[in-house]
Amino acid sequence: MTWRFALVIDPAPVDDTRTDFADTFTQIDPSAPALTVGELSTQRGDGIFETIGVIDGHVQEAEAHLQRLAHSARLCDLPAPHPDQWRQAIARAAAACGTGECAIKLILSRGVEHGPAPTAWVTAAETADFTDARDIGIRVVTLDRGYDITTPDRAPWLLLGAKTLSYAVNMAALREAKRRGADDAIFVSTDGFVLEAPTASLILLRGDRFITPAPHGGILQGTTQQSLFDHFRAHRYAVDYETIPVADLATADGAWLVSSLRLAAPITEIDGTPLPVDTALTASINHYLLSPRD
Amino acid sequence: MTWRFALVIDPAPVDDTRTDFADTFTQIDPSAPALTVGELSTQRGDGIFETIGVIDGHVQEAEAHLQRLAHSARLCDLPAPHPDQWRQAIARAAAACGTGECAIKLILSRGVEHGPAPTAWVTAAETADFTDARDIGIRVVTLDRGYDITTPDRAPWLLLGAKTLSYAVNMAALREAKRRGADDAIFVSTDGFVLEAPTASLILLRGDRFITPAPHGGILQGTTQQSLFDHFRAHRYAVDYETIPVADLATADGAWLVSSLRLAAPITEIDGTPLPVDTALTASINHYLLSPRD
Numbered sequence: 232m233t234w235r236f237a238l239v240i241d242p243a244p245v246d247d248t249r250t251d252f253a254d255t256f257t258q259i260d261p262s263a264p265a266l267t268v269g270e271l272s273t274q275r276g277d278g279i280f281e282t283i284g285v286i287d288g289h290v291q292e293a294e295a296h297l298q299r300l301a302h303s304a305r306l307c308d309l310p311a312p313h314p315d316q317w318r319q320a321i322a323r324a325a326a327a328c329g330t331g332e333c334a335i336k337l338i339l340s341r342g343v344e345h346g347p348a349p350t351a352w353v354t355a356a357e358t359a360d361f362t363d364a365r366d367i368g369i370r371v372v373t374l375d376r377g378y379d380i381t382t383p384d385r386a387p388w389l390l391l392g393a394k395t396l397s398y399a400v401n402m403a404a405l406r407e408a409k410r411r412g413a414d415d416a417i418f419v420s421t422d423g424f425v426l427e428a429p430t431a432s433l434i435l436l437r438g439d440r441f442i443t444p445a446p447h448g449g450i451l452q453g454t455t456q457q458s459l460f461d462h463f464r465a466h467r468y469a470v471d472y473e474t475i476p477v478a479d480l481a482t483a484d485g486a487w488l489v490s491s492l493r494l495a496a497p498i499t500e501i502d503g504t505p506l507p508v509d510t511a512l513t514a515s516i517n518h519y520l521l522s523p524r525d
Numbered sequence: 526m527t528w529r530f531a532l533v534i535d536p537a538p539v540d541d542t543r544t545d546f547a548d549t550f551t552q553i554d555p556s557a558p559a560l561t562v563g564e565l566s567t568q569r570g571d572g573i574f575e576t577i578g579v580i581d582g583h584v585q586e587a588e589a590h591l592q593r594l595a596h597s598a599r600l601c602d603l604p605a606p607h608p609d610q611w612r613q614a615i616a617r618a619a620a621a622c623g624t625g626e627c628a629i630k631l632i633l634s635r636g637v638e639h640g641p642a643p644t645a646w647v648t649a650a651e652t653a654d655f656t657d658a659r660d661i662g663i664r665v666v667t668l669d670r671g672y673d674i675t676t677p678d679r680a681p682w683l684l685l686g687a688k689t690l691s692y693a694v695n696m697a698a699l700r701e702a703k704r705r706g707a708d709d710a711i712f713v714s715t716d717g718f719v720l721e722a723p724t725a726s727l728i729l730l731r732g733d734r735f736i737t738p739a740p741h742g743g744i745l746q747g748t749t750q751q752s753l754f755d756h757f758r759a760h761r762y763a764v765d766y767e768t769i770p771v772a773d774l775a776t777a778d779g780a781w782l783v784s785s786l787r788l789a790a791p792i793t794e795i796d797g798t799p800l801p802v803d804t805a806l807t808a809s810i811n812h813y814l815l816s817p818r819d
Contacts (some may be wrong), residue, residue: 264558275692276570375680388701397691398569407682
């Protein structure tokens with residue numbers, strides 16, 4: 232991975248009325264030390280993040296990502312991010328991206344232990360080459376997430392709808408998938424419903440309808456999934472949010488994991504069961520996802 | 526909090542046969558930038574840690590902490606920590622502690638994203654003043670951990686027995702406890718058993734027996750709890766590991782949350798129900814925990 236840019240942000244209160252936040256930004260060398268060992272992001276995974284795709288300098292769905300960052304902040308009792316401040320930080324990062332595909336990451340941390348305020352930063356980096364995942368597809372396995380689908384309503388302190396920096400389990404699930412000879416995983420609930428992938432959302436095709444797991448059960452609202460559903464609706468496809476039993480995976484007429492950087496990766500098999508892959512449909516989906524989106 | 530010391534470690538392979546690891550250590554200013562924004566500890570909470578108490582320069586139960594660090598590394602597919610290297614790093618940190626109570630933290634991170642190797646560091650800092658918690662006690666609430674007690678065996682990728690840096694949920698549980706007017710929380714399983722506190726182990730007194738939740742159900746083996754059980758056994762008290770129903774909390778003859786820094790905090794009430802506090806017994810427990818232990 233090649234870093235393109237990094238900016239440390241001094242987070243402004245959400246009621247700050249200024250229009251130019253330049254003096255709250257400090258551009259840094261992304262390869263140089265920038266964070267102290269007291270950072271709670273590093274000590275406790277205590278913070279939130281967003282990963283945004285940039286294509287030929289255009290930031291994809293910036294507002295949806297900023298809304299989700301604000302949602303995560305609420306769930307984690309972090310100060311609300313100032314939208315204009317983050318928009319300006321994103322614009323600076325995007326300017327460093329150049330042509331091709333690039334990843335902008337927003338991080339809002341609870342700050343330094345016993346420190347006075349949150350810390351925040353934005354980075355830009357070249358993305359990996361996702362051609363094979365988009366064109367050939369991926370094999371996935373289902374992995375138990377340990378929760379039943381009612382857990383998030385019952386126990387909000389589990390932060391199941393927040394995109395926190397505490398992603399060790401998501402990373403362990405990806406390692407487990409690779410141990411099983413697959414490329415990725417789909418988390419399922421203990422009561423037998425489909426949730427999401429460790430770093431992506433799931434979309435299934437059933438007949439001529441696209442469906443995705445309903446956003447309860449601690450699923451992150453997928454920005455790429457929402458963007459695709461808007462696109463499908465505009466093209467008069469039916470889309471639905473449903474509570475999907477795990478058994479329905481094997482009989483889907485198509486399935487994709489969708490995310491901000493890899494975009495739509497068609498699933499070629501789930502737990503060893505082959506799934507149909509519509510190459511032309513997948514190409515048209517990724518054509519849309521690679522076009523400028525707001 | 527006052528930092529005393531920080532050391533960045535270049536992790537040695539466990540089969541390294543040297544006896545002096547000084548050239549793998551770089552002492553740093555704990556308040557100065559030391560970590561890059563690419564650190565996976567900060568981006569993903571992807572790493573493990575230990576917090577060790579130091580009392581008048583004596584490192585408490587260093588070997589138990591090193592064993593648990595190695596256990597966490599296995600669960601997280603991280604390279605095994607070289608025991609001698611970490612012992613020497615701990616000794617340096619302890620030398621910076623001076624008199625009184627001090628906290629040494631060991632962190633082993635998966636490293637910088639796409640980087641070649643893990644990163645690691647050790648810090649030492651003065652601890653908070655825990656006098657009130659030890660002498661007066663704490664009020665706790667029970668909080669659903671979302672898992673049933675069989676989950677860890679079924680889904681090791683949930684890393685439930687590892688002490689990872691992904692502690693956002695533990696921190697959220699402490700905030701929820703404070704929102705409810707309590708000082709701390711006890712996690713319970715969905716099937717009604719007592720687990721542990723977000724940053725401590727639970728010990729109950731029942732008649733003349735000390736009991737603690739059996740180390741399944743994803744409970745971290747508490748180093749302070751184990752040390753105390755050794756002490757109790759030596760003084761001919763009965764100790765047991767049990768699967769403890771939540772309902773048994775309210776009828777305990779005494780209860781403590783025990784951890785490396787706060788040591789034994791007697792629980793004065795659980796979910797609003799008062800519990801008996803034996804001040805003399807608690808004082809004798811903390812007297813032991815404050816004595817040099819190996």
